[in-house]
Amino acid sequence: MDIFRSVVENYEGHVVTKINLVNDNGAEISCLTMGATWNEFLVPGEDGKKHNVLLNFDQPSEYYANSLCCCQSIGRVAGRIKNGQFTLNGKQYQLPTNENGNTLHGGDGGFRFLNWGYTTSRTENSVSVIFQKHIKEERDGFPGNFLATVIYTLDNKNRVTISYSALNGEEETLFNPTCHAYFNLSDRHDLTTHSLQINSHEYLQLDDELIPTGRVLQVDDTPYDFRKFKSLQQAIDENQGFDDAFVVNGPGMATEPIVVLRDNESGRQITIKSEGTGLVMYTMPEVADGVKFSRDHGEDAIPCEGVALEAQQLPDAINNENFGDIVLKKNEKKTYHITYEFTQK
Template sequence: MEIVKKVLDKYDGHTVTKITLKNDNGVEISCLTMGALWQEFLVPAGEGKKNLLLSFDNTKEYYSNAQNVCKSIGRVAGRIANAHYQLDGKQFSLPANENGNTLHGGDHGFSSWNWNYSTSQNKNSVSAIFQKNITQEMDGFPGNIIATIIYTLTNNNKVTIAYSALGDNEDSLFNPTMHVYFNPSDHSDLSTLSLKINSEGYLDLDDKNIPTGRVCDVTDTPCDFRDFTNLAKADQANHGFDTAFVVNEPGQGTKPVAILRDEESGREITIDSDRNGLVMYTMPGIDAPIHFTRDHGKEAHPGEGVALEAQMLPDAINQENFGDIVLPKYGKKTYRIQYSYNKIK
């Protein structure tokens, strides 16, 4: 196991440090202090390494588009309707940054900050620990929190991202995620990827992508991923995905939330989560060129990757039975998302 730290570049007046975690199997991940974002997930491939993520070589590129590429998202992932909610009889207004709604924590969410960091290591795991004191004045959410994001890589080729928040004397909200984009194939499209999701329903959305409260059955729709399904064909049939799936029995440990597999190479990523939602996004309607780089400079293109965001269901604070995202005053919440790499052939 090994940890490598180096200055990557400067962005917006901040020095950005890249932390690389390596295990004994040739698997490594890299994350950046800016945005606590996940830059690389490298696995052995022939004589070299394969980056399973869409990524950029420099920090500026992550902030030159609106796709939240591999950024940590918080305090709350997804949309909050009308940038407003009610709690214990009190009305709260939040920063509105998309069609009058709050999206991914507003304009000053987790990805806006250069995080403090430390590292830890033992025989079978290495970790990068990011921490930030985030005040109400910084992001517009009620209450101050101490936020912690921990990336851990093990010798079992598992990557766990743990998101924690410690509140102060006012209730707040907490529902973070990793906005990671995957493509484990050797192609500049989704053609050889198969996806399986542990879900029998997805959320009905209005014209602003806000949940109506109704859950739709996946049967006989392009959203049926109960068995492995070709992602490119489903994506074409659905005209792209920006879809919130309701996860069956989250956190029970019996079935993973999702499995993404490249049928050609056998590379496979299994996602486990302790929450009830998985948002899939394939960048529908993106016209402007976004020149991601992966595999040591090879350009990727819009629509090449799939974002799989484990979280509590969107707009949970305004919807019954979508999950509890309230961080009580002086309380602490921790959520974990685990990504396991395997090669099946």
Template sequence: MKITHDNFGEMNSHPVTRYTVTNDHHVRMSVLNYGGIWQEFSVLTPQGRLNLLLSADSVENYQKSGYCVCQLIGPVANRIGHAQFQIDGHNYQLQANEGNNTNHSGDRGWQNHFWHVDTQINENSGQIILSNHYRPKDDGMPGVTNVQVVYTLDNQNQVTIDFYGHTDAATLFNPTNHSYWNLADRDARTVEAQELMINSEQHLAVDDGKIPTGQLVNNQDSAYDFKHGRLLGDALHEMLKTREKGFDDFFVVEPSTSMDHQPIAVLRDPESGREMKMFSDRNALVVYTANGMPDSVQLNRPGRSWVAIALEAQTLPDSVHHPEFGDIILRSLEPVHHQIRYEITY
């Protein structure tokens, strides 16, 4: 187990550093101090090293991609309707960066900040520890919030992302990592030949701005039915009749962070046998298939629709307007901890 770091360019005249943990099986995990970007999860194959994440080789290309590629999203992932919310009778207005709504916390979201970084090696794991101190002028949210995000790679080839938050005044806290996965070899142009299972029986109905209406829709016998696993290509071709021509949808999942319970999702590439199991302690999985990604983006796989699949674990979107979806209010003296875990076999 070892940890190294190297230069990854500049952003806003500040150096960007890449931190890399390599475990005893030569599996590598890299994270950037800018945007908390998860830049690499790579394994050795007979054809050489393969990054199973969609990634770029410079911070500029991440910014140009426009698809939140593997960024650390917070303090609130996904959308907040009408860019406003209320806590304890107080109204708060956010930046409307997607029509009348806020998406991924707007321009002041965590993905647009530099992070303080520490590293730690244990006997069977290595950690990249990101921390930051956010005031209302920094992230647009009420309260002064201290955040720590810990990326851990262990010798079982598992990656765990732990999110810790505490605040001096009530605010919102519903972060995720916008990781895009493609488990196939480099010549696979899309994820159509891969299989996906989601431990879900319902997804959220949304309006034209992708804001949940509050209605739950049954997945069974539809393109959204991944309960028992199915080929992504079959589901995606059904989705061609939708406006998005792919998935940009919010699945209600059964939370699970224990090996004794079913993962919220499993992605598998039948040809290579590679598999990723995903665990989360929250009740939503946002699935996005890079719909309409142009070929002009400079990533490790040529840009196109369905080149990779984003699997974003969080509490159900817009829960500030739908209390039945879950509580994402972070309160003074009530620190919060969330966890996402990825178990990869290859």
């Protein structure tokens, strides 16, 4: 097990450090202090080379030249909060808004815009990087201050576990984090060889601004039925892309995966588990001009080049009953885990 560190860029006055974690199998991840970003998931191939199964950029500043939130830590609250408004303990709050009058992914002062302090640790079978930051009400507009911790751990089962924790202070607030990880497991420029399975019988109805209406729909006889493996690209073509939330779990950590993504050509597979109630899938139907992922070797990115699989509590949970509890009480500590296990078939 190895840990390496390097300074990669000075971005807007922030010294950005890259931390690489390597396991005994030769699998490797790298993370950036800026945004507590998951920068790479490098897996050994039969050709002796390492292949990155995440979409990423060469420089930290490139993550902020577009709105993809690519592989960054999202918080305090993932997804959209309608009108940036919610009521807590009888008091109505108005958050800063950043998309069509709604608050998306924690707003413009959210986790992904912060440069995090870090430490590292290792055990016999795993290596970790621990990011930590005091989250201030003055910075993001959410009520109250708390201590946030994001831990990336790589173990010898080629499994990455992301643990998000919040230790709250004297004012109740909200906490619903995720990692906005985009995957492409293939050696291709698209998702044509990918199959997907989602352990979900229901998905959320969304309005024109992608805000949940409160209605939960059955996946039967719709493009949203991924209960058995099926071609992801065919489903994308049928549905004209996805930016949707699937209902995946009840209380507690799922014993079964919430989603499995497989590349049929290379045999690479990612299995994801989470204790959250939701999985948001975004297939990137549009890409702004000038976006160039590292894997594209200077070529422009294309629509549907990767798929974001965001495990979390369901979006706008604070305004919808039974979508999951995202309230962080006074002096409470909450922790959420997401695991990503790589296998090669």
